[in-house]
Amino acid sequence: MGQKKTVFWGTVLAVLLLLNSCGYYFPHVYEGPQRVIYMPTWKNRTNKLNLDMKIYQSLSRWFQKTPSVDLTKQQTGADYTLSGEILAIDLPSVSWNTVSDATGTEVQLYVRYTLTDLKSKTQLWSIQRKLYTADYTVQVATSAADDEALAKIIEDMTEDIYLGTLNALRKQRLSRQEKKD
Numbered sequence: 001m002g003q004k005k006t007v008f009w010g011t012v013l014a015v016l017l018l019l020n021s022c023g024y025y026f027p028h029v030y031e032g033p034q035r036v037i038y039m040p041t042w043k044n045r046t047n048k049l050n051l052d053m054k055i056y057q058s059l060s061r062w063f064q065k066t067p068s069v070d071l072t073k074q075q076t077g078a079d080y081t082l083s084g085e086i087l088a089i090d091l092p093s094v095s096w097n098t099v100s101d102a103t104g105t106e107v108q109l110y111v112r113y114t115l116t117d118l119k120s121k122t123q124l125w126s127i128q129r130k131l132y133t134a135d136y137t138v139q140v141a142t143s144a145a146d147d148e149a150l151a152k153i154i155e156d157m158t159e160d161i162y163l164g165t166l167n168a169l170r171k172q173r174l175s176r177q178e179k180k181d
Contacts, residue, residue: 038078
């Protein structure tokens with residue numbers, strides 16, 4: 001029994017060393033120096049109330065996965081600004097079957113966002129217009145189905161923003177290291 005455990009842990013260690021030596025990294029974690037990102041309230045050009053707050057809350061949950069990056073509502077002491085705007089929302093586009101029953105709804109959300117280095121005033125990453133959609137099959141189109149679809153959109157969008165922000169921070173860090181060398 002002891003030999004099997006030794007072989008198992010030896011294999012696990014070898015795999016971890018192989019992954020580490022290949023330059024593999026976990027895209028959901030930033031391991032660079034401590035950074036603070038200021039995220040002001042996004043402009044909401046839609047009639048959907050509290051959408052900006054829901055986006056901030058979802059992004060906060062994502063950024064909690066990385067201890068080296070803090071998301072804040074305070075600009076003082078921040079290294080970067082993550083600003084955004086909710087451009088438009090389409091609630092809902094309803095699909096109908098042959099007997100005039102609602103069968104599905106598609107929610108569409110258009111946003112833009114930018115990550116800016118506060119010291120150099122340069123944009124590290126910018127998306128000028130992006131569409132996020134979610135389809136839901138329903139028996140009757142309701143606001144609950146719209147809210148469920150919108151929650152999925154917010155989760156997908158904030159994951160994209162989180163991963164894009166981490167990638168921009170990694171690129172900037174590598175660029176700074178290359179300039180030093």
